Amino acid sequence: QLQLQGSGPGLVKPSETLSLTCSVSGGSISSSSYYWGWIRQPPGKGLEWIGSIYYSGNTYYSPSLKSRVTISVDTSKNQFSLKLNSVTAADTAVYYCARRYRDCSDTGCPGRFDPWGQGTLVTVSS
Amino acid sequence: QSALTQPPSASGSPGQSVTISCTGTSSDVGGYDYVSWYQQHPGKAPKLMIYEVSKRPSGVPDRFSGSKSGNTASLTVSGLQAEDEADYYCSSYAGSNNLDVFGTGTKVTVL
Numbered sequence: 704q705l706q707l708q709g710s711g712p713g714l715v716k717p718s719e720t721l722s723l724t725c726s727v728s729g730g731s732i733s734s735s736s737y738y739w740g741w742i743r744q745p746p747g748k749g750l751e752w753i754g755s756i757y758y759s760g761n762t763y764y765s766p767s768l769k770s771r772v773t774i775s776v777d778t779s780k781n782q783f784s785l786k787l788n789s790v791t792a793a794d795t796a797v798y799y800c801a802r803r804y805r806d807c808s809d810t811g812c813p814g815r816f817d818p819w820g821q822g823t824l825v826t827v828s829s
Numbered sequence: 830q831s832a833l834t835q836p837p838s839a840s841g842s843p844g845q846s847v848t849i850s851c852t853g854t855s856s857d858v859g860g861y862d863y864v865s866w867y868q869q870h871p872g873k874a875p876k877l878m879i880y881e882v883s884k885r886p887s888g889v890p891d892r893f894s895g896s897k898s899g900n901t902a903s904l905t906v907s908g909l910q911a912e913d914e915a916d917y918y919c920s921s922y923a924g925s926n927n928l929d930v931f932g933t934g935t936k937v938t939v940l
Contacts, residue, residue: 749934750918814863
């Protein structure tokens, strides 16, 4: 059974870089059937897609965060990571990692998020 | 790429049905049959309940069903049970560059 476990600092100072890692167990991150995604949820608010990555390194980012986000993958460790720079209080959120199915056709590669990691609360504060 | 629009809240008595809408555009919900629905209990990670508009993952009760018409998708929970009280989010594929977008979320209350 595939499991995802996020990890990283729970407190980041304003203007610095938020860094999180998601470790995948019970399956290979190098599968051609999936992307690997990051989604966040500010306290008391809704879900926001941040971006996704393929094991080859191809990345897809939310237009609203694209200028500040970098997602990378380490297939040797079966992990993928998120970096968000120049953070402000508005970036305080629970950050989830998730497997994103990849059902490719002429229109692209849509899919669902399943399963999800447990979530990591990151607070941006001095 | 704007968030999909959901009603903030919905409610029903045990045994009744509740339907939640998810409205997007022709660039997301209306353009692809790739709408998913997620259930989230307080303090927990979201759980996939419906994918590709109307398909249920293994283990999800058949009380949960999905549909789509034009730019609006819907989730119906029939025979409401106390454990169905949760937040529900829709999500849709948004086309080129493999973009995804989530809905604003609906809090379902079992009266």
